[in-house]
Amino acid sequence: xxxxxxxxxxxxxxxxxxxxxxxxxxxxxxxxxxxxxxxxxxxxxxxxxxxxxxxxxxxxxxxxxxxxxxxxxxxxxxxxxxxxxxxxxxxxxxxxxxxxxxxxxxxxxxxxxxxxxxxxxxxxxxxxxxxxxxxxxxxxxxxxxxxxxxxxxxxxxxxxxxx
Numbered sequence: 001x002x003x004x005x006x007x008x009x010x011x012x013x014x015x016x017x018x019x020x021x022x023x024x025x026x027x028x029x030x031x032x033x034x035x036x037x038x039x040x041x042x043x044x045x046x047x048x049x050x051x052x053x054x055x056x057x058x059x060x061x062x063x064x065x066x067x068x069x070x071x072x073x074x075x076x077x078x079x080x081x082x083x084x085x086x087x088x089x090x091x092x093x094x095x096x097x098x099x100x101x102x103x104x105x106x107x108x109x110x111x112x113x114x115x116x117x118x119x120x121x122x123x124x125x126x127x128x129x130x131x132x133x134x135x136x137x138x139x140x141x142x143x144x145x146x147x148x149x150x151x152x153x154x155x156x157x158x159x160x161x162x163x
Contacts, residue, residue: 022048025110091156104150
């Protein structure tokens with residue numbers, strides 16, 4: 001009986017310290033295809049994020065969202081950055097940052113499962129760098145070497161398909 005009581009209390013203690021990441025890599029990919037307003041509605045409906053602030057930078061309305069879960073402010077999403085092509089096509093960029101290194105490690109694993117090819121893995125003075133690529137997206141993931149934070153940047157690419 002004591003063994004089961006100990007096991008139950010250990011599991012309860014472990015579950016209290018575990019917290020899940022508020023968003024998945026697939027959701028960030030999905031956000032690259034949406035307008036700022038559509039991303040805003042999706043994030044507010046999820047009840048995991050709220051808008052932190054919006055700012056106009058060189059004519060682009062950048063919107064910043066932060067998580068409101070068990071550890072508020074540890075995850076942030078930025079949308080609104082884009083590149084406009086000569087033909088009027090808009091290629092969006094989504095940035096995700098986290099102060100929990102496990103979230104960034106999870107994003108690396110999710111990018112691999114999503115089918116992106118790891119093109120480069122290396123490091124500089126402050127970051128471990130992972131560059132993924134496919135026909136539609138270029139993904140750059142930076143994990144601080146001191147394990148304090150990380151960044152995931154997803155950029156849409158111009159797809160040159162054959163008609």
